[in-house]
Each structure stands twice: as C-alpha cells, then as structure tokens.
Amino acid sequence: MSGLDDAATPVHGVRRVWTGEPHPLGATHDGEGTNFALFSSVAEGVELCLLDGDSRHETRIELTEVDGHIWHAYLPDVGPGQRYGYRVHGPWEPSRGRRCNASKLLLDPYARSVTGAVDWSPACYGHDPDDIDRPNTHDSAPFVPLGVVTGGEFDWGDDRPPQVPMHRSVIYETHVRGMTLRHPAVPDHLRGTYAGIAHPAVIEHLVSLGITAVELMPVHRFVDDHHLTERGLRNYWGYNTLAYLSPHDAYAESGVPPMDSFRSMVRALHAAGIEVILDVVYNHTAEGNHLGPTLSLRGIDNEAYYRLVDDDPRHYLDFTGCGNTLNMRHPHVLQLVMDSLRHWVTEMHVDGFRFDLASALARELYEVDRLSTFLDIVHQDPVLSRVKLIAEPWDVGEGGYQVGGFPPKWSEWNADYRDTMRDFWRGEHARLAEFGQRFTGSSDLYMADTRRPSASVNFITCHDGFTLSDLVSYERKRNEDNGEDSRDGENHNRSWNHGHEGPTDDPGIQELRARQRRNLMATLLLSQGVPMILGGDELGRTQHGNNNAYCQDTPTSWFDWENTDIVFLDWCRRLIALRDAHPVFRRRRWFKGQRIRGVDDMAWFRPDGCEMSDVDWEQGFAQSVAVFLNGNTLRAPDRHGERIVDDSFLVILSASDTDLSWTLPPEGWGRRWIVTLDSDDPSVDEESEVTFAAAQSVDIPSRSLLVLRSLDAQRR
16 A cells, blocks of 8 residues: 555645544545545555646555544645545455455545546446456546535525425426526526526526425436447436535536535525425436446445345346445445435535435335335434425335335325326326325325325426426427437326327417416316426427437427417416415315315316216216315414415316316305416406306316306305
C-alpha cells in the first residue's frame, strides 16, 4: 500500500493526518478540517485518495484507524472543494461474492457532491474483459466520478415546509431538465436546471394550475448507462443512481455548487406554498449485474451492499430488472438509506419521497415482507415519520405486486386506479363495481389498518408510459428511437386511438380525443384520494407514441411550451380549483354509505334515475353511471374542530358510444341543479346558469362527463 510519503506532491498542503472519528460517515468539514469515514467489513486496507483539480494528480493516504469496520482519518489541511475517492484492498474472489480491486478508484457512498462522469473505459470494470474471474488491474481514476468535500452554511431565510395535508395535495410529477429546457421565459443559462424550476414563470404556472407538490424524477447523482452512450443516448429519467446524498450536478447552473442550487429551488417553491417530493431509487444502483462496472459499493463491500444468490454469490438477485438489488437486510445498508433520507429532509428541506420499486425494499428474504425492517425503521424515525411517504408498490420479482399492501402512514401509487379508469373511458366492458371502488378512494385496498383515502395516489398517466395526449392517439408504442427495435416499453397500454393511429386532420377524431382527455382528467381530479398529474399533460404534451422515453433527452421528452393547448390548460385549472374549493371531492375519511336524514352520504344512479342495485353493479356491459356526493355529511372536522359543510354534487359519467337521455334523481336528492362542468362543452362553467330540476331528463352526449351542483340550501 502507498502512504503519504509515496505521493510526489501533497494536495493543498496536506501534511498532517490525524486519527479522526468513525462517525459521521462520509467527508465532514467542521470549519477547520475534514473527517473522512468509510464502512467496509471486507477490506484489508483502505486508502483515501485526494486529487488535484483537472490534472487528477493523486495523493494516497493510508487509513490506519478502523473501528467497527469503519476506516477513518481527520485531515486538518483539507477543506471544501477537495476532490477525493477511495481504494479498497481486500480479497478478489468473485465466486464468494468478494470483489475488492485496489486499482479502482471508488466513490464515497456518502459523498454530498459529485463531479465528473463515467468515461466507460475498460478500466472502469473490476474484472478482466477476457476472463471475468481475473481482476482488471488498469487504473480507473481518470475515468470515474469523484466525491467533493462540501462545507459552508446556506441561507434558508425564513423557509418553512408548507405542510399541505395529504388529502388536499395535488401532485405534479415532472423532470427538472425536461420541464424548463424550452421554456421561453426562462433565461438560456437557467434552462434545464434547478434554477429553471425556481424561475418565477415556472412557479407561476404551477401556482395558477393549483399544484401543491412537485414530485421530481430522480435528482440523486446518476449515471448514463454504457449501452446508451454507445448509441448516442442518455439516461434521461435518472433511475440509475450512483450517489444517494448528492444532487445531480448536471442540473445545477454553471458556477453554483449543486447543493446550493437545489436548496435555492426548494426555498423558492416553498415560498410559493409548493412542496418538494423526490422520486428516490434505493432498490438498485448503477453498478448493474456481475458484468457491470466497479464504481463504488461493489468495490467497497460487495457482500454487504448487494443481494447475492445464496448458492452462487458470483451473481446478484435482481428484483428490479436493473441487474442488482440493494441488500436492505444489512444494517449498514439500512443506515446508508436512512442517513440519505434524513439528509434530504434536514439539510435539503424536501417534504417527502416516492420510493421507486418499493417492494424490493421490503424483501426480507424472497417474499415481500409487509413489516420489513426498513418500513419499521421509517415509522419509528422522528424525522422521516413526519414527511410524505409514497410507495411504488411493486417490483419485477415474484409476488412483487403489492398495491394495498403497505402499512399505515404510507400512500401508494394506485395502478389499479389507472387501469380501471383507462378501461372505463375507452369503453372496455368491466364491472362497474371496480369503477365505483376506484372513484371513491379504493377502500377495498386501503381501509384496513386505519388508512384513509389519501393512501391512494391516483393517476391516469405517469412518466412511464404514454402521455395523456398519446393515450388517446395511439394503440401501438412507437419506441424506435430508443434503439431496441421497440422491444422495450409496455405492450398492453389500455389506450385507444379513436379511429386513427397518431396525428390526424379528421376534426371528428380530434374533437373526440380532446373530450376524452377532459373526461380522464376530470375523473382523476374528482375521485377520492390524492391526484397525481403527469407534468406536461395539462399543456397537451406528446411523445409521439414513445411509451418508454427513459433515454430520450430530446424534444420527445421536453415540454413544448410554444404549442400549449390553452383550452385544456384552462380545463385543468378549473378542475383543480373546483377540487380545492369543495371538500366533498377530497374527503379525509371514507364514505359510510349510511342514510343521514334520509339521504345517503353517497349514492349511485342508473340513467333512468333509479339507484343502482346489487345486480346493476355486476353488469359487465354497463358503461354509464352517476354518483351523488352529499356535502352535508362530511363528518370529519377541519383542523380547528369545526364541522365541514359543503355543496352537494351529482357527477354523471358516460363512456357509452351513444347519446343518452338521463333522468336526474327524484327530489329527495336535490330539487334544482346547476351545471358546473361539461366535458362536451368546456366553455360551460358555474356562471352558465344552465339549471335542471329533479327528475328532469338531461341529454348526455356519448363519452362525456357532466358535473351538477345542487342549488338547495346547505344543511347545517
């Protein structure tokens, strides 16, 4: 091993090496010097490597202090801005799951800032390309990212979390780069950055739309996959994490430290009352399978950090489809994840997390364990138990689909909701009972364990799949630009092109597609639960049929602000405003289905004005239904203990391909009704003064939605 005396020139005058402390892990500057600490239970020796600027001249410092498998030192001459990595000496025994290789410069798992990219030289791989059982001895230092020591205080001002109650949340899933790269009001040097999201024009759009939280696609430091760079593509989505405590540096504006750039964005969004939720990928890393690169965890302690096949530890258990699975059974891996989460809450002020492929995190052995160690720890953590926790409740392993299976305090992406609503509006024959469950919050999935309707994060579209415009325009994915002969991406999209595949000049098809988008968005915003909108859908964004644009850092993925669908944008704003103004659409508690003063808190009706019977609910061919929402029976008090009283509404949803004559419910349900929203005529609003009487017949065009508000006096 090399000690300090072996280096030709000390970095920044490094001459003193003190023992330091084993905690905290990572590189911690205290204003005078920097403590370095790295966990590795397999290491026989560890070198801290300090690198000078662009020359990458390397000074190696042998870490001689080790406590509880944590190797550490304190360097009083090292401060913020110093680039560093580690070399771990230990066994190279792939057949036993051990992959130490000191010729590889390794990124600190706790690096709070990362600079440089993977150059994909053969030197990045721990194994010999011609013999995977032999180590590759070429030095990887010139070709891999480095950690950067951070320090200094950030001026948060009077920043405070908006703390929007979950049942009042409207989530907007978006991409830092794609949302702002073509925004005409954002200066060129800020486009595609955290500062672009913080720009007043972007925030004004979110505020005017009524968004309460942005859910940012991955901003942890990630890597562009080798196979993508070979095809001239990039990992645009970012689900390929390398460093869990570092913001992705490519999203920081030039000359600004990534941590400060990110924090400034959070501060600006909070000032506008908008929360920040991060899409986090703790299920796997960018190192891939046994043929992947050695960049960090693999070379530090492969057996500890990854799930290995028990009887063949050369290979990795893969519940993610990405080559490896993080080993959540190991205490130091759990510590890494928990330290990362707390870092983003306490140091970066984020308000919650959406966990990608969360079932993989809950696998104790092979099966998903609903009470896994990770979930238990999160519940007990004084910091994390207070923020929003959203699971993508599935992975690609057997038994991984766990919608409804997560414990209290968690919300979940509800894929059952997505599938049911897509099928309903495209005219698929299905049980109306399924539609009713999804529209009213999916109590069949979430009512147990004291969970509430806010456990269901409802969505029609998300980053993975068609945009809303493409959902009504394509029946076949168009993923040729991804370079995989369209083998990638979902084949069963539950989409409908309405008579023509892709763009068309046919005005009838165009009008029907526009109405269907209004139907789908209205259903989403009027359903119980928490609505999530795919960013750009409100603008009419298209990906031209690409339903897996993960590698498209191109106009395919970027928001096209110059061609906004103004009519649909206004429709979305009105819907969110209606939801915000009326708690009957965002109940804190479940419908009881009990009669209150002779009227149910909720009731369902057939086109003839009669209440639905048990037989009606089981009809597979029925495609039209109305729901009465009683604003006088909300029961749950507001935060000040006052009783909530709202208007009552009747929502008529008809996916029928024929026009219907609909009979309104008899007088006991409401004497007079005023039209609030009409998907067949988006110009109609509450000022329209279009009213109907009880039991009156109303013409409902095919595939349309009508919202009526009761003009009866509210009962108090």
